[in-house]
Each structure stands twice: as C-alpha cells, then as structure tokens.
Amino acid sequence: MSVIQGNALKAVCSNYVPVKDPLKSAAWWQRNFGLEFAVPYNEAEAQVILKLSDGQWLHLVETEGTIDNQFPNKAGYEMFRLTFEVRQIEVLYDHLKTNGVTVEDLEDRDSCGINFVFSDPDGNKFDVNECIDVHRSPEEANRVRAHLFDIVS
Structure with a gap:
C-alpha cells in the first residue's frame, strides 16, 4: 500500500452549477464576466462549459426542479x-x-x-x-x- 506524501490535490479544475437554461445562463456569464466557451455547446449533454481566465471550467448544468x-x-x-x-x-x-x-x-x-x-x-x-x-x-x-x-x- 502506497502512502501519499504531501498534498495530493493540486487544484479545482471544474465546478458544476445547476441552471434552468444553460445557453441563457452562459450568455449572462459572458455578458457580466467575459467568459468564453471551453468546448462547443453539445445539446445532448444539457450543459455549457465555460472557461475561467486561468483555465478552470465552469459547467452550467441543466437541471429540473428546485435549484x-x-x-x-x-x-x-x-x-x-x-x-x-x-x-x-x-x-x-x-x-x-x-x-x-x-x-x-x-x-x-x-x-x-x-x-x-x-x-x-x-x-x-x-x-x-x-x-x-x-x-x-x-x-x-x-x-x-x-x-x-x-x-x-
């Protein structure tokens, strides 16, 4: 069994945010913060992935029900x-x-x-x-x- 030495967690690369309408939410993030799409929008995934300036991804995930x-x-x-x-x-x-x-x-x-x-x-x-x-x-x-x-x- 190996033992981890030091801090094994480098960074948070993705954050997932529940939203009702990923494209509408993405437009809001673009307008207010200048975020850009990290990858092209894929409707089948029901999420938009935006990129922060240091490269982390913000996933706007379509959800139903109460957020x-x-x-x-x-x-x-x-x-x-x-x-x-x-x-x-x-x-x-x-x-x-x-x-x-x-x-x-x-x-x-x-x-x-x-x-x-x-x-x-x-x-x-x-x-x-x-x-x-x-x-x-x-x-x-x-x-x-x-x-x-x-x-x-």
Whole structure:
C-alpha cells in the first residue's frame, strides 16, 4: 500500500452549477464576466462549459426542479459554494451593479482581502475576492478601499 506524501490535490479544475437554461445562463456569464466557451455547446449533454481566465471550467448544468446551491452556516446565513479570485474588484463590482446583477455589500476582510457576494439569474450565490494588499501597492490598495467604501481622507 502506497502512502501519499504531501498534498495530493493540486487544484479545482471544474465546478458544476445547476441552471434552468444553460445557453441563457452562459450568455449572462459572458455578458457580466467575459467568459468564453471551453468546448462547443453539445445539446445532448444539457450543459455549457465555460472557461475561467486561468483555465478552470465552469459547467452550467441543466437541471429540473428546485435549484439549491447554497447551505446555511451555523448562524443561518445562506453560504455560497465558490469564491472567485479576481483582479480590479472595484471595476467588477461597479460593472455588475450597473448591469443589474444582485450583489451584496462589500466586505473588507483585512488580510483576506475584499469580498462581495453576487447571485446568478438562477439564484446561485458566489463570492468574489481580491487580496488587494498582496496584489497592489499600499497607495493603490488605499485608493481602492476609499472608492469601494466611500472613505473620506
């Protein structure tokens, strides 16, 4: 019997999201996030596969019945199952709000970065994160916080 040494899990390559209409959902993801098809749409599979910028796949899988992609945490908050890493979170946040996407309030989680939660048209919740203190200069991080949280200097 062999023993695994170190971390055997490299990355998450695919995420599966339940949707009512894969093509309609794909158009929404393309419009709001610029995602592209990873493979041509195959109606027989009843799913659309989109590609994130780092190559992971987002499967929009047609489902019937109630879509319940969330779960309550101990405090009763309906949790999301995925957090997307982004750059220029302030641009994305403004873009989604302008497009009428349901977004929750921004949170500054200190060393974990800035996050917000959005919902797709099927009611699936997703989290978005940017560790601005890691990926930006201190001056730029302060400007982003001021923009997003209306901080007056």
